[in-house]
Amino acid sequence: MHEDIEKVLISEEEIKLKCKELGQQLTEEYKEKFPLAVGVLKGALPFMSDILRNMDCHVEMDFMDVSSYGNETKSSGEVKIVKDLNTKVEGRDLVIIEDIIDSGLTLSYLVDLFKYRKANSIKIVTLLDKPEGRTANIKADLVGFNVPNEFVVGYGLDYAERYRNLPYIGVLKPKIYGGE
Ligand code: PRP
Ligand code: MN
Ligand code: MG
Numbered sequence: 523m524h525e526d527i528e529k530v531l532i533s534e535e536e537i538k539l540k541c542k543e544l545g546q547q548l549t550e551e552y553k554e555k556f557p558l559a560v561g562v563l564k565g566a567l568p569f570m571s572d573i574l575r576n577m578d579c580h581v582e583m584d585f586m587d588v589s590s591y592g593n594e595t596k597s598s599g600e601v602k603i604v605k606d607l608n609t610k611v612e613g614r615d616l617v618i619i620e621d622i623i624d625s626g627l628t629l630s631y632l633v634d635l636f637k638y639r640k641a642n643s644i645k646i647v648t649l650l651d652k653p654e655g656r657t658a659n660i661k662a663d664l665v666g667f668n669v670p671n672e673f674v675v676g677y678g679l680d681y682a683e684r685y686r687n688l689p690y691i692g693v694l695k696p697k698i699y700g701g702e
Contacts, residue, residue, distance in 0.1 A: 523692070524685070524688060524692070526685070526694055526695055526698050527675075527676075527688070527692040527693065527694060527695070528692070528693045528694060528695045528696075529692060529693050530690050530691070530692045531669060531672075531674060531690075531691045531692060531693060532667055532669075532677075532690060532691040533690050534689040534690045536667075537572070537649070537666075537677060537689075537690065537691070538572070540649070540666045540667065541569070541572040541573055541576055541666075542576050544573060544576070544647060544664055544666060545572075545573050545574075545575070545576020545577050545578075546576065546578075547664060548573070548576075548577050548579075548617065548647070548664070549576075549577050549578045549579050551645075552577070552579050552581065552615065552617070553578075553579040555579075555580075555615050556580045556581070556582065556615075557581050557582070557614070557615045557616065557617050558581075558582045558583075558584060558609055558611070558614045558615065558616050558617070559573075559574060559581050559582065559583045559584070559616075559617045559619055560583075560584055560585070560586055560607065560616055560617065560618045560619065560632075560636075561583065561584075561585045561586070561619045562585075562586055562587075562588060562618065562619065562620050562621075562628065562632070563585050563586065563587035563588075563604075563605070564587065564678070564680070564686065565620070565621035565622065565678040565679055565680070565686070566619045566620050566621045566678060567678055567686075568621075568677050568678045568686075569619060569620075569621050569649045569666075569677065569678055570583070570619045573619060573647065581617075582609065584607045584608055584609040585605065585607070586603070586605065586606060586607055586632065587603070587604035587605035588601050588602060588603055588604060588628055588631070588632070589601075589602050589604055590602065590627060590628055599625075599627060601627060601628055601631040601632075611636055611639040611640065611641050612639060612640040612641070613640065613641075613642050614641055614642055615641070615642050615643045615645075616636055616641045616643065616644045616645065617645050617646075617647060618632060618633075618636075618644065618645070618646045618647065619647050619648075620646065620647070620648040620649070620662075621648070621649050621650060621677070621678040621679055622648060622649065622650040622651070622652060622669075622674070622679060623646075623648050623650070623651050623652065623656075623660065623662055624652045624655035624656075625655050625656060625657045625658060626655075626656050626657060626658035626659070626660035627657065627658050629646060629658070629660045629662075630658040630659065630660045633646070633660065645663040645664070646660075646661075646662040646663050646664070647662065647663065647664040648662040648664070648665055648666065649666040649667065649677070649678075650665075650666060650667055650668075650669050650674065650679075650691065651665045651666075651667070651668050651669070652668075652669050652670075652671060653668060654670070654671040655671060667691075669691070672693050673693070673694060673699065674691050674692065674693055675688065675691070675692060675693075675694055676688030676689070676690050676691045676692050677689060677690060677691050679691070681694055681698065681699060
Protein backbone atom coordinates (compact mmCIF):
# COMPACT_ATOMS: atom_id res chain seq x y z
CA MET A 523 0.00 0.00 0.00
CA HIS A 524 1.20 3.55 -0.76
CA GLU A 525 2.41 5.41 2.34
CA ASP A 526 -0.05 8.33 1.80
CA ILE A 527 -3.03 5.96 1.87
CA GLU A 528 -4.89 5.45 5.14
CA LYS A 529 -6.99 2.51 3.98
CA VAL A 530 -7.95 0.63 0.85
CA LEU A 531 -11.69 0.91 0.19
CA ILE A 532 -11.91 -1.22 -2.96
CA SER A 533 -9.17 -3.67 -3.90
CA GLU A 534 -7.68 -4.30 -7.31
CA GLU A 535 -9.36 -7.71 -7.39
CA GLU A 536 -12.81 -6.30 -6.56
CA ILE A 537 -12.45 -3.69 -9.31
CA LYS A 538 -11.45 -6.36 -11.81
CA LEU A 539 -14.49 -8.52 -11.03
CA LYS A 540 -16.82 -5.53 -11.20
CA CYS A 541 -15.46 -4.45 -14.60
CA LYS A 542 -16.15 -7.92 -15.92
CA GLU A 543 -19.71 -7.86 -14.61
CA LEU A 544 -20.44 -4.35 -15.96
CA GLY A 545 -18.82 -5.18 -19.29
CA GLN A 546 -21.07 -8.22 -19.67
CA GLN A 547 -24.16 -6.13 -18.92
CA LEU A 548 -23.12 -3.56 -21.53
CA THR A 549 -22.43 -6.30 -24.07
CA GLU A 550 -26.00 -7.57 -23.64
CA GLU A 551 -27.43 -4.10 -23.95
CA TYR A 552 -25.47 -2.95 -26.99
CA LYS A 553 -24.74 -6.07 -29.01
CA GLU A 554 -27.19 -5.09 -31.79
CA LYS A 555 -25.90 -1.48 -31.82
CA PHE A 556 -22.68 0.43 -32.36
CA PRO A 557 -22.41 2.60 -29.27
CA LEU A 558 -20.03 5.51 -28.78
CA ALA A 559 -18.21 5.18 -25.47
CA VAL A 560 -17.33 8.62 -24.13
CA GLY A 561 -14.56 8.56 -21.57
CA VAL A 562 -14.42 11.57 -19.27
CA LEU A 563 -10.76 12.40 -18.84
CA LYS A 564 -8.71 12.19 -16.99
CA GLY A 565 -10.25 10.19 -14.16
CA ALA A 566 -12.12 7.65 -16.29
CA LEU A 567 -9.05 6.41 -18.15
CA PRO A 568 -8.27 3.16 -16.23
CA PHE A 569 -11.96 2.27 -15.81
CA MET A 570 -12.72 2.93 -19.47
CA SER A 571 -9.84 0.75 -20.54
CA ASP A 572 -11.00 -2.14 -18.34
CA ILE A 573 -14.70 -1.77 -19.21
CA LEU A 574 -14.12 -1.72 -22.97
CA ARG A 575 -11.99 -4.83 -22.86
CA ASN A 576 -14.92 -6.60 -21.22
CA MET A 577 -17.39 -5.53 -23.92
CA ASP A 578 -17.79 -8.23 -26.51
CA CYS A 579 -19.46 -6.12 -29.21
CA HIS A 580 -18.65 -3.28 -31.59
CA VAL A 581 -17.97 -0.05 -29.74
CA GLU A 582 -16.38 3.20 -30.81
CA MET A 583 -14.42 5.27 -28.31
CA ASP A 584 -13.80 8.95 -27.90
CA PHE A 585 -12.82 11.25 -25.07
CA MET A 586 -13.97 14.45 -23.51
CA ASP A 587 -11.68 16.25 -21.10
CA VAL A 588 -13.56 18.33 -18.58
CA SER A 589 -12.40 19.64 -15.28
CA SER A 590 -14.11 21.24 -12.31
CA TYR A 591 -11.88 20.37 -9.37
CA GLY A 592 -8.49 21.82 -10.26
CA ASN A 593 -6.21 21.02 -7.35
CA GLU A 594 -8.95 21.23 -4.74
CA THR A 595 -10.89 18.55 -2.90
CA LYS A 596 -14.14 20.44 -3.59
CA SER A 597 -15.72 21.13 -6.99
CA SER A 598 -15.45 24.72 -8.21
CA GLY A 599 -19.01 24.33 -9.49
CA GLU A 600 -17.90 25.39 -12.94
CA VAL A 601 -17.28 22.75 -15.61
CA LYS A 602 -14.63 23.57 -18.21
CA ILE A 603 -14.19 21.75 -21.51
CA VAL A 604 -10.48 21.14 -21.90
CA LYS A 605 -10.92 18.85 -24.92
CA ASP A 606 -14.10 18.15 -26.86
CA LEU A 607 -15.10 14.98 -28.73
CA ASN A 608 -13.94 14.49 -32.31
CA THR A 609 -16.99 12.36 -33.08
CA LYS A 610 -20.42 13.56 -34.15
CA VAL A 611 -22.97 12.76 -31.45
CA GLU A 612 -26.18 13.20 -33.44
CA GLY A 613 -28.14 9.95 -33.66
CA ARG A 614 -25.56 7.97 -31.65
CA ASP A 615 -26.09 5.75 -28.63
CA LEU A 616 -23.74 7.16 -26.02
CA VAL A 617 -22.25 5.37 -23.07
CA ILE A 618 -20.63 7.96 -20.83
CA ILE A 619 -17.91 6.42 -18.71
CA GLU A 620 -16.95 8.09 -15.44
CA ASP A 621 -14.80 7.18 -12.48
CA ILE A 622 -17.02 8.90 -9.89
CA ILE A 623 -20.20 10.92 -9.53
CA ASP A 624 -19.99 13.26 -6.57
CA SER A 625 -21.92 16.55 -6.87
CA GLY A 626 -23.15 15.38 -10.28
CA LEU A 627 -22.25 18.72 -11.89
CA THR A 628 -19.84 17.26 -14.43
CA LEU A 629 -22.34 14.70 -15.68
CA SER A 630 -25.37 16.95 -15.69
CA TYR A 631 -23.36 19.38 -17.82
CA LEU A 632 -22.34 16.59 -20.22
CA VAL A 633 -25.82 15.06 -20.46
CA ASP A 634 -27.31 18.47 -21.31
CA LEU A 635 -24.62 19.01 -23.91
CA PHE A 636 -25.17 15.63 -25.57
CA LYS A 637 -28.95 16.06 -25.56
CA TYR A 638 -28.45 19.41 -27.27
CA ARG A 639 -26.23 17.64 -29.81
CA LYS A 640 -29.11 15.21 -30.44
CA ALA A 641 -27.74 11.90 -29.16
CA ASN A 642 -30.17 9.04 -29.81
CA SER A 643 -29.68 7.66 -26.29
CA ILE A 644 -27.43 8.37 -23.31
CA LYS A 645 -26.39 5.92 -20.61
CA ILE A 646 -24.08 6.67 -17.71
CA VAL A 647 -21.70 4.10 -16.30
CA THR A 648 -19.69 5.04 -13.25
CA LEU A 649 -17.30 3.00 -11.18
CA LEU A 650 -18.07 4.95 -8.03
CA ASP A 651 -21.10 6.81 -6.80
CA LYS A 652 -21.02 9.15 -3.80
CA PRO A 653 -24.77 9.83 -3.29
CA GLU A 654 -24.17 12.05 -0.23
CA GLY A 655 -22.24 14.55 -2.34
CA ARG A 656 -25.03 15.13 -4.85
CA THR A 657 -26.28 18.65 -5.62
CA ALA A 658 -27.29 18.14 -9.28
CA ASN A 659 -30.18 15.88 -10.22
CA ILE A 660 -28.31 13.08 -11.96
CA LYS A 661 -28.35 9.28 -11.69
CA ALA A 662 -26.11 6.68 -13.27
CA ASP A 663 -27.60 3.73 -15.16
CA LEU A 664 -24.83 1.41 -14.00
CA VAL A 665 -22.84 1.85 -10.78
CA GLY A 666 -19.87 -0.22 -9.68
CA PHE A 667 -19.71 0.72 -6.00
CA ASN A 668 -21.22 3.27 -3.65
CA VAL A 669 -18.63 5.13 -1.60
CA PRO A 670 -19.01 7.13 1.63
CA ASN A 671 -18.49 10.87 1.77
CA GLU A 672 -14.70 10.69 1.98
CA PHE A 673 -12.09 11.95 -0.47
CA VAL A 674 -11.04 8.87 -2.41
CA VAL A 675 -8.10 8.44 -4.78
CA GLY A 676 -6.59 5.81 -7.04
CA TYR A 677 -7.57 3.97 -10.23
CA GLY A 678 -7.93 7.27 -12.09
CA LEU A 679 -8.98 9.47 -9.20
CA ASP A 680 -6.47 12.12 -8.18
CA TYR A 681 -5.61 14.56 -5.49
CA ALA A 682 -3.67 17.41 -7.12
CA GLU A 683 -2.89 15.09 -10.07
CA ARG A 684 -1.32 12.38 -7.91
CA TYR A 685 -2.44 8.81 -7.12
CA ARG A 686 -4.28 8.16 -10.42
CA ASN A 687 -1.91 5.28 -11.05
CA LEU A 688 -2.78 3.30 -7.90
CA PRO A 689 -4.48 0.03 -8.90
CA TYR A 690 -7.02 0.27 -6.03
CA ILE A 691 -9.39 2.88 -4.54
CA GLY A 692 -8.18 4.25 -1.22
CA VAL A 693 -8.68 7.01 1.31
CA LEU A 694 -5.85 9.51 1.77
CA LYS A 695 -4.33 10.24 5.14
CA PRO A 696 -5.87 13.59 6.24
CA LYS A 697 -2.41 15.18 6.70
CA ILE A 698 -1.87 14.89 2.91
CA TYR A 699 -4.63 17.34 2.07
CA GLY A 700 -4.05 19.60 5.02
CA GLY A 701 -6.29 17.95 7.61
CA GLU A 702 -5.02 17.10 11.09
C1 PRP B 1 -13.60 14.41 -11.05
C2 PRP B 1 -14.09 13.02 -11.38
C3 PRP B 1 -15.40 13.26 -12.09
C4 PRP B 1 -15.93 14.50 -11.39
C5 PRP B 1 -16.97 14.10 -10.39
O1 PRP B 1 -13.00 14.97 -12.18
O2 PRP B 1 -13.18 12.36 -12.23
O3 PRP B 1 -15.19 13.53 -13.45
O4 PRP B 1 -14.80 15.11 -10.75
O5 PRP B 1 -17.36 15.17 -9.60
P1 PRP B 1 -18.77 15.90 -9.68
O6 PRP B 1 -19.84 14.84 -9.73
O7 PRP B 1 -18.81 16.68 -8.40
O8 PRP B 1 -18.78 16.79 -10.89
P2 PRP B 1 -12.08 16.28 -12.13
O9 PRP B 1 -12.91 17.48 -12.46
O10 PRP B 1 -11.31 16.31 -10.86
O11 PRP B 1 -11.09 16.05 -13.36
P3 PRP B 1 -10.13 14.79 -13.55
O12 PRP B 1 -11.00 13.64 -13.96
O13 PRP B 1 -9.20 15.21 -14.63
O14 PRP B 1 -9.45 14.54 -12.24
MN1 MN C 1 -13.09 13.48 -14.00
MG1 MG D 1 -9.66 15.44 -10.39
